[in-house]
Amino acid sequence: IGNMIFDEDLGVRAVIDWEGASLASREKDIGHWLQLTHVYTVQFGLDLPEGFPDRAALLSRYEELSGRPLGDVHFFEVMSGIHSAIQATRALSLMGKAGDQGRDEAAIVNNPFTRGLARLIGFEMPVSGGLDVLTGKR
Numbered sequence: 284i285g286n287m288i289f290d291e292d293l294g295v296r297a298v299i300d301w302e303g304a305s306l307a308s309r310e311k312d313i314g315h316w317l318q319l320t321h322v323y324t325v326q327f328g329l330d331l332p333e334g335f336p337d338r339a340a341l342l343s344r345y346e347e348l349s350g351r352p353l354g355d356v357h358f359f360e361v362m363s364g365i366h367s368a369i370q371a372t373r374a375l376s377l378m379g380k381a382g383d384q385g386r387d388e389a390a391i392v393n394n395p396f397t398r399g400l401a402r403l404i405g406f407e408m409p410v411s412g413g414l415d416v417l418t419g420k421r
Contacts, residue, residue: 314359
C-alpha cells in the first residue's frame with residue numbers, strides 16, 4: 284500500500300517502487316503480501332484493517348478466484364521476510380550513522396522486520412531492547 288498512489292475515492296491511480304519486480308510464481312507475490320501485511324499489523328501492534336482478509340481467507344479466496352491451488356506460500360513468506368529484514372537493517376544502520384538517534388547495534392537488528400522474519404521461522408525475538416521504527420526510539 285505504501286507504494287501506491289490513490290485518488291480521492293481510494294482507487295489506485297499509480298503503482299510505484301518497482302525495484303523488486305521479477306518474473307516469478309504467484310506464490311512469491313502472495314508470500315510477499317502476507318509477510319508485509321503481518322509486519323505492518325502484528326509487528327507494529329496494529330489490527331488488520333477492516334475489510335482485509337486474514338491469511339487463511341486470502342489464500343482460500345485466491346485459490347477460488349484463480350481456480351488453481353497454491354504451492355508452498357510459506358517459503359516465499361520467509362524469502363520476503365529475509366529481503367525486508369535486510370533492507371530494514373541496512374536502512375536503520377545508515378540512518379543511525381547519519382545522526383545520533385540512540386540506535387545501537389542491538390536496536391538496529393531487532394526491529395519489526397527482523398522480528399517478523401524470526402516469527403516466520405519459529406523463533407520469537409523479544410521486543411524489549413529493540414527499535415520502534417515509527418518513533419525511532421528503543
